[in-house]
Amino acid sequence: MKSYQNMVIPKLLGVLLVLEMISGIRFGADGLSMGYYIMSCPFAEQIVRNTVTRALQADPTLAAGLIRMHFHDCFIEGCDGSVLLDSTKDNTAEKDSPANLSLRGFEVIDDAKKKLEQQCPGVVSCADILAMAAKEAVFLAGGPVYMIPNGRKDGTRSRIEDTMNLPAPTLNASELIKMFGQHGFTAREMVALSGAHTVGVARCSSFKNRLSDSVDNLDSIFAKQLSNTCSAGDNAEQPFDSTRNTFDNAYYNGLQKKTGVLTSDQTLFASASTRGIVNGYAFNQAMFFIDFQQAMVKMSMLDPKEGSKGEVRGNCRKIN
Ligand code: HEM
Numbered sequence: 001m002k003s004y005q006n007m008v009i010p011k012l013l014g015v016l017l018v019l020e021m022i023s024g025i026r027f028g029a030d031g032l033s034m035g036y037y038i039m040s041c042p043f044a045e046q047i048v049r050n051t052v053t054r055a056l057q058a059d060p061t062l063a064a065g066l067i068r069m070h071f072h073d074c075f076i077e078g079c080d081g082s083v084l085l086d087s088t089k090d091n092t093a094e095k096d097s098p099a100n101l102s103l104r105g106f107e108v109i110d111d112a113k114k115k116l117e118q119q120c121p122g123v124v125s126c127a128d129i130l131a132m133a134a135k136e137a138v139f140l141a142g143g144p145v146y147m148i149p150n151g152r153k154d155g156t157r158s159r160i161e162d163t164m165n166l167p168a169p170t171l172n173a174s175e176l177i178k179m180f181g182q183h184g185f186t187a188r189e190m191v192a193l194s195g196a197h198t199v200g201v202a203r204c205s206s207f208k209n210r211l212s213d214s215v216d217n218l219d220s221i222f223a224k225q226l227s228n229t230c231s232a233g234d235n236a237e238q239p240f241d242s243t244r245n246t247f248d249n250a251y252y253n254g255l256q257k258k259t260g261v262l263t264s265d266q267t268l269f270a271s272a273s274t275r276g277i278v279n280g281y282a283f284n285q286a287m288f289f290i291d292f293q294q295a296m297v298k299m300s301m302l303d304p305k306e307g308s309k310g311e312v313r314g315n316c317r318k319i320n
Contacts, residue, residue: 064200065104153310
């Protein structure tokens with residue numbers, strides 16, 4: 001009997017080879033590759049897609065949670081699923097850091113992992129599941145489609161102190177440029193990645209500095225809106241832009257109107273070094289989408305220090 005795999009796999013491999021030539025991303029080497037699960041778990045991507053689709057149908061706000069979680073994973077020791085690990089009695093994990101307490105969507109990753117373990121036990125890493133889930137979340141919220149290579153391994157280190165390397169919401173443009181530069185990103189890529197704030201919310205504790213900061217660049221009516229939100233307490237939520245569940249360029253339009261929520265958002269328009277990029281994305285959503293997808297692929301490939309020495313966890317919350 002002609003199997004689905006016999007017919008489809010050679011064709012896919014041909015397509016991947018062409019993609020390799022145009023994208024420069026290697027396949028089948030010791031690192032990441034485009035068709036990584038094509039033999040070992042051909043429906044991995046489909047399983048993650050279905051899981052994320054169902055989760056977002058029930059709660060569209062989870063798209064933001066998944067995208068942010070992937071960012072927080074990759075910026076600490078590379079994309080190694082370290083953000084997914086639970087604390088143990090001997091170790092306080094990244095997820096229990098104040099910077100991560102509002103991360104959301106862990107149960108979506110657990111759900112996808114459970115299904116993948118049934119289909120192909122011990123094959124698909126949690127870091128890959130998170131990278132794929134974030135990609136689906138971007139697309140399902142209305143953003144660009146992009147392809148990411150897979151083959152990340154799950155790390156065994158997750159320490160609260162490492163999260164000091166996450167950007168604080170009070171940073172200014174030159175500090176952000178420097179911090180993202182340390183991970184190999186240009187200023188333009190940093191501005192594009194910040195566009196992820198086109199979805200989701202920030203809590204009052206993340207922006208209340210702006211209410212007393214007289215040098216901040218904040219629209220006066222919007223300032224009243226922010227203080228109104230904060231009157232409900234530190235955990236009260238403020239959407240980043242006017243379309244909180246839709247991936248579009250409204251975030252950049254908001255920055256032009258001085259209605260960015262975080263200091264680190266508004267600084268991108270306030271600073272002459274990044275204002276032109278903000279204006280470009282506000283004017284041209286297609287350009288934002290192209291730059292965002294390229295920067296996300298790059299972010300998804302940030303190398304764990306442990307390299308290929310990591311493992312494929314059976315449960316994303318615990319090391320094996
Ligand atoms: C440029 C530096 C960045 C800073 C300073 C920053 C900071 C923050 C802060 C403080 C929040 C709100 C957390 C809370 O109050 O609960 C937040 C939310 C969020 N961030 Fe960032 N972020 C940055 C870049 C990014 C990047 C690169 C991505 C993804 C590619 C991202 C994705 C998100 C998303 C989607 C949310 C909303 C989460 C939700 O609604 O659950 N952020 N960010």
